[in-house]
Amino acid sequence: MAPSISSSPGRVLTLSFPCDLAAVREAARQFRTFLNDQGVSAEELDAWELIVSEAGNNAVEYTRPESVGLPIEATVWVTHLNVELQVRDHTPGFDLPEDTPLPDFEAEGGRGLFLMRSLSDQLRYLRSPGDNCLIVRKGRSGISPARESAGDSLQMAIMESTLHTLTEELAASYESLSAIFRFTAELNRGGAGTEFVDRWLRELMMVASADWFVLRLSNDTTTQLRVEGISRADLRFEPLDLREGQRLESSVELQAVMGRQDMWFDAASPTAAGDPLTQFGVALAGFAHPIYVNEELVGVLAIGRYASHQSFTAGQVNIIHTFADFLGIQIRNARIQEGYLRSRLVTRELEIAASIQRSLLPERLPEPPGFRLAGYSESANKVGGDFFDVIQIENQQHRGLLLVIADVMGKGVPAAMFAAIFRSHLHALISLSGLPGKLMSWLNRALHPDLARVDMFVTAQIVFLDWMDNEIRIASAGHCPLLIAAKELGIMEVTADGMPLGIDLQMEFEEKCLPMPETLRLAMLTDGLIEARSPEGELMGIDRVKSWMADSIRRNDTAQTSCESLVELARTFQADAPAADDLTLLVITRQPEVELS
Amino acid sequence: MRTISQGETLLFTGFDNLSGVNAGLFREFLRATLRPEHRFVEVDLQRATFMDSDGLGAVVSAHKAVAGRNGGVRLKGAPPMVRELFRITRLDTLVEFVPQA
Structure with a gap:
């Protein structure tokens, strides 16, 4: 059966033909004649006749059984530079491979796609369940000057007819x-x-x-x-x-x-x-x-x-x-x-939290007669859970210096929040400052509900330097030892029994009492210092800190230089290794020549 | 399309193209007319102007039919288009191109 020509204005030819190999052959001939009329060279005519034949044969041979009665539609566009063929088929379609190798030497089929690719510049295959569309494009060559001139004069007509045919596609x-x-x-x-x-x-x-x-x-x-x-x-x-x-x-x-x-x-x-x-x-x-x-x-x-x-x-x-x-x-x-903005927001929140945390530390340390103090606090993250405070107490019951150091479990914003809560309770219970054990017990009862709810705890150490009774009174809630150096005592670790805050609501904290030596050097630490590690993994340990204290005494360091040399020791020991934990310390010295009243 | 037996050669003639339209017919003729004495299949393409991949497949089937007989396929008077087709698909060594008489 001969193909029906549904549209052939200018340089576009659309043929609709039955799903039959003989009809494909006839369509290929008609396209050849049409292309010849458009000035396509003889060599290209051979190629296009073959391409149409291969595309049409595939459309026939692989048509779904239920679509055998549907016509196959093929269109050829000829422009000044290209020839393009579109064949719409009703096959199940196939995945167009990126590369099309030749089949085995003795294979009797499977060369059609290879030939179409070899003979064209571009081959595409658009799939859909209803119909698929094979698009083959090839640049033109060997146009004679006369043909070229004729082509130029017909350019507008070509464009018009091409646009007409492509209206639907272009509209979409x-x-x-x-x-x-x-x-x-x-x-x-x-x-x-x-x-x-x-x-x-x-x-x-x-x-x-x-x-x-x-x-x-x-x-x-x-x-x-x-x-x-x-x-x-x-x-x-x-x-x-x-x-x-x-x-x-x-x-x-x-x-x-x-x-x-x-x-x-x-x-x-x-x-x-x-x-x-x-x-x-x-x-x-x-x-x-x-x-x-x-x-x-x-x-x-x-x-x-x-x-x-x-x-x-x-x-x-x-x-x-x-x-x-x-x-x-x-x-x-x-x-x-969004991720970038979130990260910036978190960074900003951490900066605010760090600023709040810094504000928890005493702005200036008191300088009671004969005593000198220096403190240092650095977080491993932007925000940490270490905290220290020094309050000079002058009331009817007590006269002295309240020294507090605490380490909230964990790091970051939650730890910093508990450090702030700890400070609030401490200042609220200031009347108990002369009795560190009792003060610690009250702090525990105040903090326990909040800490227990989120499975956190706080280690803390409270020291009261009582210059009415000339005593040092110490309470500890699971905190690392206090180091005291005095002529009479040498360098000694002092600790008191007590679980961290937030563990046992009923805990009553022990209070240790020592006579206050005339010459005194005291270091309150957090475990960030004792447990600091070198790049090789070696632990700092309490003995190294004791050696530092001995050196500091030998050099007759002030509280400030003593504190700075301890920070330097920690940094040198950790070298380039990032700090794993917050580092907080408080150094207190007492000068013997000052008379206390 | 028809076949002529000429001694050791089976000659195919009488068609202007070998393509999807008649490749199946070519195979049927081959099966029906190839005798044990035929060592060669000759395809007369003097009047042919066109061949596609189905036509190539038909020639390959003829080659396979006589290759075991120490014979082969000869394409007589193949036009440039057909020669080019065999060259592109690297099947030009499979057949012998013979000039037209």
């Missing part, structure tokens, strides 16, 4: 492009939020003449696909689990994501009974398109029609791909931007 492309431009402009005013995604997909639904859609996005850990946009608000879709063990056959969306390719469904291959998409209806036609950007899963778009026989055309599928992939890029960019 225009819709797609104008939508992309509109939404790109909108993106500059904000991120790819839910509202943006919804409007974008509704636009796509209109452009592609779809009836429904559902877009799922992967979560931060890429373990689930959650619905971000859906055409019907009344439907409820549970998240899809991406972890192993999920039954793939139950969801075409999952199959598309796992297989990294479009998954189609229609009357011939419907969705499984339990597939979430069946909420849209039983007889559906459409596909699920996985959205990957730079190998990173962004989500999956399922889109379709209610009638299972109304599949998308190749052009519509192209538009859906463009929309979905463009949306994927916007969503990914928005996520990156």
Whole structure:
């Protein structure tokens, strides 16, 4: 049967012919004649006759049985520079490979695609369930000057006829492009939020003449696909689990994501009974398109029609791909931007918390007669849980100096918050300052409910230098030892029994009492110093700190230089290794020549 | 299309193209008319102007039919288009091109 010519203005020829090899042969001849009339060279005519024949033969040989009665449509465009052929087939389609090797020497088939690729400059294959479109393009050569001149004079007519034929494709492309431009402009005013995604997909639904859609996005850990946009608000879709063990056959969306390719469904291959998409209806036609950007899963778009026989055309599928992939890029960019802003926000919050923490430390240390004090506190993170305070007490019951050092378990903002709470309670209980054991017990009772609720604890040491009774009174809540150096005592570690605060509500803390020597050097530490490690992993230990104290006495260091040399010891010992814990210390010296009243 | 037995040669003649349209017919003729004494298949392409990959497949089937007989396929008077087709697909060593009489 001869092909019917449906359109042949200017340099475009469209032939519609039956699904039959003889009709293909006749169509190839007609295209050859047509191309010859357009001034295509003899060598190119041979190539195009072969290309049309190969494309047409494939369209016939692989047509689905139910589509044998449908005609095959082929169009050739001739421009000044190119010849392009489009053949629409009704086959199940195939994945166009990037490379087409020649088959085995003795194979009797399988050379058609190789030949088309060898003879052309560009070959594309657009798939859809309804029809597929093979596009072959080849640059022209060997146009004679006379032909060229004639071609020039006909240029306007050619353009007009070409545009006429391409109206539908161009209209769709225009819709797609104008939508992309509109939404790109909108993106500059904000991120790819839910509202943006919804409007974008509704636009796509209109452009592609779809009836429904559902877009799922992967979560931060890429373990689930959650619905971000859906055409019907009344439907409820549970998240899809991406972890192993999920039954793939139950969801075409999952199959598309796992297989990294479009998954189609229609009357011939419907969705499984339990597939979430069946909420849209039983007889559906459409596909699920996985959205990957730079190998990173962004989500999956399922889109379709209610009638299972109304599949998308190749052009519509192209538009859906463009929309979905463009949306994927916007969503990914928005996520990156959001992560960056979140990180900046956290940094800012930490800076504020660090500023608050610094404000908890005494602005100036008191300098009672004969005593000199120096303190140092540094956090391993921006914000830490170490804390010290020094309060000079002058009331009827007590006269002396209250020294407090504490270490809240953990680091960061939560630790800093408890350090602030600790300080508040301490100042509220200042009347007990002369009795460190009792003060510690009250602090424990005050802090216990909050600490126990979040499974945290605080180690603390309270020292009261009582110059009415000339005594040192010490209480400890699981804190590292206090170092005291005096002529009469040498260098000694002093600690008192007591669990950290927040462990035992009923805990009564022991109070140790020592006579206050005339010459005194006292160091209150946190375990950040004792447990500091060298790059080789060696522990600082209390003995090194004791040696430092001996050296400091020998040099007759002031409290300030003594404190600085201890910080220097910690830094030198840790070398370039990052500090694992906060470091806080308090050094107190008493000069013997000063007379206390 | 018809075949003529000429001693050790089976001659195919009478067609203006070897393509999807008649490649199947070529194979049927080959199966029906090839005798044990035929060591060569000669395809007369003097009138042919066109061949496609189905035609190539038909020639390959003829080659396989006689290759075990210490014979081969001869293409007689093949036009440039057909020679180019065999060259592109690297099958030009499979057959012998013979000039037209």
